[in-house]
Structure formats: C-alpha cells, structure tokens
Amino acid sequence: MRSLLQRLQFYFLYSNITITMHTRRLIAGLLAAALLLACEDRKLPYLGEPETITRTVAGKSIREKSYPSIPAFSFTNQDNRPVTELDFKDKIYIADFFFTTCPTICPVMKKNMLKVYDEVKDNPTVRILSHTIDPEHDTPAVLKTYANDLGVRNATWQFVTGDRGKIYEIGQKHYLITAAEDAKSPGGFLHSGHFVLLDKDRHIRGMYDGTTDEGTYELIRDIRTLLKEYE
Incomplete structure (x- = not known):
C-alpha cells in the first residue's frame, strides 16, 4: 500500500x-x-509485555506470543449488583479510574467519557467500566446518584466499587494505570487520567489521555477500528 x-x-x-x-x-x-x-486495514497494537507460549496444533508445536489480559474480577455497580468479567464476555470496553469527590481531573474525564458514551451507548457490544478508588465514600448509592447526574440511563456504562486493595491491584498491575491513596494529592487520592481500551479477550489495545479532547477523539476513532476487527 x-x-x-x-x-x-x-x-x-x-x-x-x-x-x-x-x-x-x-x-x-x-x-x-x-x-x-x-x-x-489498520489494526490496533497489543499493549503489555508478551510471553512466548508453545501450543500443539495438528501434532506440531507452535511458538507464539501471548499478551497479558485483565484477570477475573468481581465488583459492585451503581445498582448494587455484582459485576464480573463475565458481564464483558464478547464485548470490547473502556476502563478508567476516578472518585466522585475528585476536585481536579475527574470532572474533565467524565465530561470526555460522556462523549464516548454518546458514541457507544446504543451498541450492545461496547461497555464502559469506571472504578472508584475511594470505595469507602463511593457506595453504590453514591455512584447511582453520580451516574444519574451524568445522564447515564442504561447498562452501557457501569460504575463500580469494591475492595480497595483489589481495585488498586487490578488498576496498577493489569490496567497499567496509577491508583493509590496519597495525602499530598488533591482529594487524598492519586490516579492517572487515562482511558484504557480493551478487546473481547480483555487485552489492552490502547491508552488515551482522558483529560484532553485529542485523547478522547483518538479513543473514539480506535473504538471504531477495533470493532472492525470483529466484523
């Protein structure tokens, strides 16, 4: 070409x-x-350090790269219902980390994620998963009010809370973002402003600056590109 x-x-x-x-x-x-x-013909890259595995196909050993994927998880959403990796089976999704009382980047991130939501809310194969990093304050009831205030009315966008340690672990070790308590940071928590795009096998296929229009529109473009892989 x-x-x-x-x-x-x-x-x-x-x-x-x-x-x-x-x-x-x-x-x-x-x-x-x-x-x-x-x-x-463009395809998105896989992010993360791959492992080389050996598979047997038709009696022959084949070595191939295996990229990391998000492990099994279980959290609670704004409707006080459990949300697990099974709810994302055969779906691509966008993940981020925030807290409802965040005084700095979260309002900008949610404004930008609303643009993404408007793009995908009618597509049954796309989801958004927002993890609070302040689960003590951000109960399901608080998250429900937060979702309603944003105008989120369907299951496309899930806001989840749960065990603090598990949220931080999955964020830092698997989504490759920053999520931690930090008394020196505004609001008492430190987190990155990235949106993370995942495919149907929960592989990371892109990371985007959720605090900028440029990063947001790049994500929307790449969602369309990733969906084409499954056509």
Whole structure:
C-alpha cells in the first residue's frame, strides 16, 4: 500500500508529462482510495509485555506470543449488583479510574467519557467500566446518584466499587494505570487520567489521555477500528 502511494505521489509531483485536469482528478481519486484502504486495514497494537507460549496444533508445536489480559474480577455497580468479567464476555470496553469527590481531573474525564458514551451507548457490544478508588465514600448509592447526574440511563456504562486493595491491584498491575491513596494529592487520592481500551479477550489495545479532547477523539476513532476487527 505504501509503495502504491509513493508511486502515485512521485508521478503526480515529479512527472515531466503534461497532466490534464482529468488525470489530476484520477490520481487524486486513486490516492484517496489507497488511503481509505490503508485506514480500513489498520489494526490496533497489543499493549503489555508478551510471553512466548508453545501450543500443539495438528501434532506440531507452535511458538507464539501471548499478551497479558485483565484477570477475573468481581465488583459492585451503581445498582448494587455484582459485576464480573463475565458481564464483558464478547464485548470490547473502556476502563478508567476516578472518585466522585475528585476536585481536579475527574470532572474533565467524565465530561470526555460522556462523549464516548454518546458514541457507544446504543451498541450492545461496547461497555464502559469506571472504578472508584475511594470505595469507602463511593457506595453504590453514591455512584447511582453520580451516574444519574451524568445522564447515564442504561447498562452501557457501569460504575463500580469494591475492595480497595483489589481495585488498586487490578488498576496498577493489569490496567497499567496509577491508583493509590496519597495525602499530598488533591482529594487524598492519586490516579492517572487515562482511558484504557480493551478487546473481547480483555487485552489492552490502547491508552488515551482522558483529560484532553485529542485523547478522547483518538479513543473514539480506535473504538471504531477495533470493532472492525470483529466484523
């Protein structure tokens, strides 16, 4: 694909042949088509350090890379119902970490996540999973009020609480984000502002700055790209 683009661009820019308007339009159309195909063929990377495993296929040993995935989990959502990894079976999802009384980046993150929610709320194969890092304060009832205030009315966006240690562990060790108590930080907690995109096998396929429009729109674009992998 790159070779085709380079040849067309070289011809268009450097040919000594007189180029008619019709030819210019034809070349422009070919370039646009080539770029569209390149975008359609794009696949997201896998993040995290892979392991090399050996599988036996048809009696032969095959070595391949195995990328880390989010392990089994169990939390409680804003409706006081259990939420586990089984609720995300055959779905891609976006994860983040926050707390409802956060005075700094969380309001910006939730404003941006609402843009993502508006993009995916009618798609049954996409979910959003927001973990509180202040479970003592952020009970299911508090999370329900928070969700209602944001205008979240369906199961697409889950807000979960649970054991503090398990939330911090899954955030730091598996989602690869920062989540911790920190008396020196505003609100008493330290966390990163990343949105994490996961595929149907709970592999991390992208991380985005949830405090910026650029990061948010990049995530929306990559959600569309990831969904195409399953078409």
